[in-house]
Amino acid sequence: MSRNKKSRKPGSAASVDVVVTRNRTESDVEGRLRKRLKKRKGQKSGSRHSEGSEQKHRRSGEARDPRLGSKKKIPLIITEQKKSSKQERRLSAEQELEMLESDSQLNVLIDRIEAGENLGAGLQKYVDEKLDRIEALMKQLGLFEPEVEEEVDMVEPTVKKARDEQELLADFEEIDLDQFKG
Numbered sequence: 001m002s003r004n005k006k007s008r009k010p011g012s013a014a015s016v017d018v019v020v021t022r023n024r025t026e027s028d029v030e031g032r033l034r035k036r037l038k039k040r041k042g043q044k045s046g047s048r049h050s051e052g053s054e055q056k057h058r059r060s061g062e063a064r065d066p067r068l069g070s071k072k073k074i075p076l077i078i079t080e081q082k083k084s085s086k087q088e089r090r091l092s093a094e095q096e097l098e099m100l101e102s103d104s105q106l107n108v109l110i111d112r113i114e115a116g117e118n119l120g121a122g123l124q125k126y127v128d129e130k131l132d133r134i135e136a137l138m139k140q141l142g143l144f145e146p147e148v149e150e151e152v153d154m155v156e157p158t159v160k161k162a163r164d165e166q167e168l169l170a171d172f173e174e175i176d177l178d179q180f181k182g
Contacts, residue, residue, distance in 0.1 A: 097137040106130050
């Protein structure tokens, strides 16, 4: 026995000769729209290859380490650098000393210190570093002369003698503090 396939077409052997026509009402149209929108849920097919991901790749490329893919040229042949001679180092030390002595900012700051003005911690540190460097360069060049500090005793201008603790204590107790008041 052969099998007959069911068909929905009017006029088929299995169906009734009654054809039903429906009027399209608003509810039918809305139902079809809802069905169409429901089918289109989710991402588009092939969405990972769309333009949005290209922008993400560009952003991640900007965040990468800038040293990667550096265009800096690397020398293939390494040449030994000639060490500077003692005379050349001396000339460079003289030039550095000349630059430090003619530094206008340093000169202005030293003038302010001599005038009795207090500098901030940063400026004072700058002046100290530069003065230390000048002193080191002068020692290197053989131009440095240590300053001779004279000891001046305000109370007794006579030559100091070694004194024991008892004499020092007695001197301290005899000091008249009223003479130091302003």
